[in-house]
Amino acid sequence: MPLPDPSASRAVLIGVDTYDDLADLPAVANNVERLAALLTADDVWGLPPRHLTVLTNPTSKDDVLDAVHTAATEAEDALLFYFAGHGLLTVDADLRLALPHTYVMTASAETKPAMAPPGEKYTASGRASGKRCTSSAWTRTAGRRG
Known part of the structure; x- marks a missing residue:
């Protein structure tokens, strides 16, 4: 199965390694940095760097939502969303992605x-x-x- 066309795809990588009230996750910064390098490497996927958005420790949910919305609007093939950080479950077992x-x-x-x-x-x-x-x-x- 061929990979999606990188020139028609978009990726958003979110990494949160520092928290005010939760344990910090120091390895997250390395995860996001390495994944970005792999996605843009010609011998892996070859995603053009301008089609990749990386947010490290975003301070507002609006920053995250805007990045995802923009990428989704521009993507004509694949949209990749990656989050590294804490996830929290609500009482109803809904997943929430924790920001700093x-x-x-x-x-x-x-x-x-x-x-x-x-x-x-x-x-x-x-x-x-x-x-x-x-x-x-x-x-x-x-x-x-x-």
Whole structure:
């Protein structure tokens, strides 16, 4: 099976090796750098460097989403998305990709209190919906939670 046409393909590589509230992952920087070199090597795939976007420790989800959207719009053949970093599961087992300023807040039981994010007075609660949250993930980006 032939590889997708590199001149009509795009790749977005995201690497997060430094976190505020999670363990750092020092090897991630090497992973992303080496993968970028392999993807652009003529004897591997030959993706033109201008068709490759590499984001290291992006500070906002908008930076990531914009990069993926642009690549997806431009790709006429393959779109490769690679993320190296922490992944977090929500209560509903949905995967969330953790960015450098992701704050994780958990409480494992109704009787165990959740901690508020740094600088916040209250934890996340589902009071508006009438439900009580026992586990949440917060992302601090430019002073917003999302």
